[in-house]
Amino acid sequence: MTDLFTPIILGPLTLPHRVVMAPMTRARSTQPGNIPNTLMADYYAQRASAALIVSEATQISPQGQGYSFTPGIHSDEQVAGWQLVTRAVHRAGGRMVLQLWHVGRMSHPVFHDGGLPVAPSALSPEARVWVAGEDGIGRMVDCLVPRALSRDEIRAVVDDFRRAAANAMRAGFDGVEIHAANGYLIDQFLRTTSNHREDEYGGPREHRLRFLLEVVDAVAAEVDPARIGVRMAPFITARNMDCPDIIPTILQAARELSRRGVGYLHLAEADWDDAPQVPEDFRRALRETYDGRIIVAGGYDAARARSLLASGLVDLVAFGRAFIANPDLPARLRQDLPLAGFDAKSLFGGTAAGYSDYPAATETAAGVTAVAA
Template sequence: MTAKLFSTLKLGGLNLPNRIAVAPMTRARTTQPGDIPNEMMAAYYAQRASAGLIVTEATQISVQGKGYSFTPGIFTKDQIEGWKLVTHAVHSAGGRIFLQLWHVGRMSHESFHPDGKPVAPSALSPYAQVWVVDPETGDGGMVDCPVPRALSAEEIKDIVKDFRNGAKNAIEAGFDGVEIHGANGYLIDQFLRRSSNRRTDEFGGSQENRIRFLRDVAQAVADEVGAERTGIRLSPYITQRNMADDEIIEVILKAARTLEEIGTAYIHLSEADWEDAPIVPDQFRRDLRAAYTGSIVVAGKYTKQRGEKILASGLADIVAYGRPFIANPDLPRRFAEDLPLADFEPSTLFGGMHKGYSDYRSYDQELGLV
C-alpha cells in the first residue's frame, strides 16, 4: 500500500482517512429550470465517497455569477434542498464534502444576464469561450464570451456578501466546508491580475489593492462558517483566458500571507492538466510553504506515482484527481491495490444524464462480483 497517499490528515475540523481528493469538475447535470442539484448528482458523488475529501463542481453564488449552462447554484431554497440530497448521500457513504463557491466574472455569456453584459473588474475581453445550451435545440456548445462591463465599488461589496451567503447556504445544505474558487480566470483571479484588472480605485492598481477582493471574500466566508471550514483555489501558473501577468507569483504569495492571517484550512493549487501545461517550480512551492502554514492541495495531471512523490517531498498535503475519478469511482482502492484504471468518455463530460456520469463501475462491478 502507498504510504503517503493513504496516510491520515487533519484538515480543519475533519479527519481525512487518506490524502486523495476528488477535484472540482463541471459536469452540468442539474435539473432545469433553476440549476438544481438532484438525485443523479447525489449518486455520482456518493460513488466517490472513499476519497479523503470531495470538492464539488463549481457552484454559482448568484444569477450574476453564472457562466455555463446547467451548472448548479447555491442561492435559492430549491438549490439548497437539492444539495441536501448530495451531502446526505455522501455522508451516508462515509465521505466528506466541500462545496466550491464560484463567480465567473467575465467568463460568461450574454444569455445569462438581463442586460446582456457579464461583469468584471474592467471592461476587457477574456478572448475565451463558455459552454452554453441552445434553448430551442437543447444542444450545447462552446460560444464566445462578450466584452464585460466593469463593476462599481458598491457592486463588488455586494458580491462579497453573495460569497458569504453562499457559504452560509452551503453549511445549511450539510456541507463540511467550502472552497472559494479564486483560480482559472474567474472573478477573483481577474482582480488579482493586471491583464484583467485596470481599475484605479481601492480594488485595482497596486498588488495590495488587487488582493483586496480576495481578502474581503475569504474573510467574509471565514467569519460566516469558520476559517477551519474555508479553503481557496488559486492558479499561479495558468495564463489561458488572457490572464498572463508577470507579477502574479508575487501577488499569489502575498495573498497566501493574507490567507495565513485569516487562518484558512487550505490553499488548492490548480496546475492545469493539458500536455504543454506550465511546470510549477519547486522554488514556488517552497516559498508558498514559507508563507502559508495551512494544508496545500495540488491538482493537475497527477498520477499515483507523481502524487506520492509530491506528498513525500513535503510540498503538498493532499492530491486532487479529476479525470481519473470520472471513470474510476473507487480510485483510492485502485491506487492502493495497483488495479488497472478505466478510461473516461470525453463526449459525455458536459450535460446529459447517467451515461458517462454515474454509470462508471467499481472494479468489483467490472468483474461482475457485485
C-alpha cells in the same frame, strides 16, 4: 514517509488518506433553476471514498453563472437539492465541501437577460463558454467584452459570497472552497492583465488583493476559517491571464490567508501536454509562507503524486478525470489496479450515461484499459 494513504487532519476533519476528488463541472442540474438532484447525489455518493470531495463549481448568484446547467447555491430549492447530495455522501462515509464560484467575465448575455457579464475592468477574456441552445445541445460560444463593476456592485458580490457560504452550511457541507483560480472573477481582480482599475481594487498588489480578502472575511463570518479553502492558479495563463506579477501576488495572498487561519490552499496546475512545470522554489516559498494544508491538482498520476507528497511540499493531491470513470479511485490506486477511461462526449450535460453508470473495480470485467490518473 508520507504516502497517498497516510491519514491527515484537515482543520476539524480527519481524512483517511490523501486522494482528493477535484472539482469538475458536469452540468447535470435540474432545469429550470439550476437545482442539484438525486442523479448528482448518486454520482457524488459513489465517490465518497475520496479523502475529501470538492464539489463542482457552484454559482453564488444568477450573476455568477457562465455555463449552462451548472448548479447554484442562492435559492432555497438549490439548498434543498444540495442537502440530497450531502446526506448521500455522509451516509457513504464521505466528506464534502462546496466550491463557491462567480465567473465574472467568463460568461455570456444569455445568462443575464441580455445584459453584459461583469468584471473588474471592461477587458475581453478572448475565451469561450459552454451554452445550451433551445434544442438543449451545448455549444462553445464567444465571450463578449464585459462591463466593469462599480464599488457598490463589488460590495454586493462580496455579500453574495457570504450568503452562499451560509447556504452551503445549511445544505450540510463540511466546509467551502472559494474559487479564486482559472480566470474567474476573483482571479480577474488579482491580475494586472485583467484588472486595470484605478480605485482601491486595482493597481498595487495590495489593492488587487482587496477583493479576495474581503470575500474571505465575509465567508469567515459564516464558516469557521478552518473549514474554508481557497483555490488559486499560479501558473495558468489562458483567458488573457498571463500576469507578470501573479506569483508574488499569490504568495502575499497566502500570507494573508495564513494569518486568517484559512484551512487549505488548493493549487490548480496546468494539466495539458507540454504544460510548464511548477518550480520547486515556488513550492518551497509557499510552504514557508502558508501554515495551512496545501492541495495540488493538475493531471497527476499515482507516481507523481507519491513523489510530491514524499517531498513534504504538499499535503494532498486532487484527481479529476480519473475520478470520472473510476468511482472507487482510492481503492484502485491502493491496490495498483488498472484505471478505466471515460467517455469525453458525456462530460457536460446529459443523463446517468457517462456520469453515474461507471462501475467499481469489483464490478468490471478483467482487462480494463489503464489510463493516466
